[in-house]
Amino acid sequence: MSAEEPSVRRRRGPSMADVARLAGVSGQTVSRVANDRHNVDAVTRERVQAAMRQLGYRPNSAARALRNGEYRSIGVIVFELHSFGTTRTLDAIATAATIRGYAINLVPVLDVTQSAVTNAFNRLGQQAVDGVIILIEAYTLDEAGVRLPDGLPVVVIDSSAHYDYPIVDTDQRQGARLATEHLLELGHETVWHLGGPPTSFAADRRRQSWEQTLIDHGREVPPVVDGDWTSTSGYEAGRRLAANDAVTAVFVGNDQMALGLLRALYERGRAVPDDVSVVGFDDMEESAHFWPPLTTVRQTFSEVGRRSVDALIAEIQAGEHHHAPVAVPTELIIRQSTAPPLNRNQHRAQ
């Protein structure tokens, strides 16, 4: 142990040339072995592999990237890792990319200012990536007069269609309609909405679709209350809704805010689902254990992640440019936070 100690920390590991020397072959043969080419004699291959093992050789990916003109790496621009959706999508992207043989380069936007976004884009421009997935709520994108280098393939998740980039997203419209119609079918006269931040396109589409659904069914459209996706904002907005006896059904923009609303309703003594029905959006793992277990719209984040990686790699490899946005469908998960409305008498009686 003491004799082996690598006291002289050398920056660079062994190169092909070192392996070649030890194995008594040329560098090219080492290269062929490293890349699993077939035209190498079995004996030679074995000898080279032994040399690699002995030296602890690992190919220098910088040299490889320089030589080949591609990095086999995907950049992912992310604003924050606090929301359930972003996290899950990132997870799915990482998995899909890994399976396809691409590495992930995570580029956080440090704060909400324009300059921070521009900065992140610039950083990414310098980064060793073949393409980029943008995973930030799009308003930030819109505000920043941001330009990624031409010729760098880009896929956008959760965004407006302002950009000439392919878009992959959950089918927000379909999900919001599912939620709203579920509540109407239970017999509620109308459905209130606790929405996400107005700056988010996802929130905006859910709001629009909720509104359209109500209109399609000839119902009144109550005023919207906005949160910012956090359960704290859901609680605060929820207190206003809880104080309003006309509210019997609420479609909430995500599960975290729904949790805040549930709390506000309890504090006000309004029973869920007897007095008020609540539907969320996302289906986080926890939602099944809220009290009562939350009826919600399940997003298939894994699918969103996978599809965006597929789209990006298609662009990288073939220069394909799919303009048709991909919309991943949702599914309504009915649990115990929704029920038919009690009529007024029963309600008051209880």
Add this chain to the structure above:
Amino acid sequence: MSAEEPSVRRRRGPSMADVARLAGVSGQTVSRVANDRHNVDAVTRERVQAAMRQLGYRPNSAARALRNGEYRSIGVIVFELHSFGTTRTLDAIATAATIRGYAINLVPVLDVTQSAVTNAFNRLGQQAVDGVIILIEAYTLDEAGVRLPDGLPVVVIDSSAHYDYPIVDTDQRQGARLATEHLLELGHETVWHLGGPPTSFAADRRRQSWEQTLIDHGREVPPVVDGDWTSTSGYEAGRRLAANDAVTAVFVGNDQMALGLLRALYERGRAVPDDVSVVGFDDMEESAHFWPPLTTVRQTFSEVGRRSVDALIAEIQAGEHHHAPVAVPTELIIRQSTAPPLNRNQHRAQ
């Protein structure tokens, strides 16, 4: 403009040589401008920058890495992005690394098998990184007879001390003691424990510390119930605890499981905190809005992330090797899920 158009623009962008030609200088001068060296005439600098803009030049990071022998990139091995802690820590790592001028290379372990872990390590060995942060629950590490290439600096988060790598982690012992003593001070005779998976070192340390605290106070140590961090497992384990009238205080290994326990207690008709007090661990954003708002131990994930990046960069740049593990302290956040026990009479009366 049209005459100039590089219509056959293939994979590779413009290089220094292209910029140099357009600006009428040597490549070296372009390099100096790109790297903000001071010894360039202001006029020349301006001309070069104009050329860069016109061509959309961005330095080729592969060539740079090859030349300089460093990637300015950190690899992060991650098992899953489902748990609150992992996500937050990753966020903090990404932020800290970016500030220090390092990129993040995210390497997911695709599943729990040994080969997947080994595989991830191998992938990482090929990756363009100067160092590695391991952010997976350590048992997986232990089982896989894993070897990262020598000379590649590594920092481990949430792990055993079996490895010769620096460790940064939340002070699990102190946190568990805080939680347990809080419940004892409220007057509970003893404290039950709903722990994380036995394979997790974090879970193990919390369990040990809870037990030690009880022993130090001369209390009985009840049998442990285990979950796997998910709220579903918390619910299932919680049903057993809820059915046991002797249980008046529970320290839960994380907030997600605590949510499941709360649900189990409600279903059983046991009031929180009047019949049973509950303390969680983590302090997720949602915990403040559980019903009742959860008393919990706050982990400062941002600090854990920052410290691990600091430790890693110190190793990368100076070859320093800190063996002293870093333990980041926790803080008890008292909310409404804990209270003194009702005495038996009152309890039965209600």
Add this chain to the structure above:
DNA sequence: ACGCGCGATGTTTACGTCAACATCGACGCG
């Protein structure tokens, strides 16, 4: 027996950047 073909292996070179060294001209000082 001779040459052709083919598989195994070697040699050369370029990928883009930047450190090291070389050069060149202007300015100051004795």
Add this chain to the structure above:
DNA sequence: CGCGTCGATGTTGACGTAAACATCGCGCGT
């Protein structure tokens, strides 16, 4: 007025890899 100095800029080469091309030797067909 000549030489030294210093700042601005240019030239060369090496980082590690892999494609393209070159070479070598063996077996097979006639």
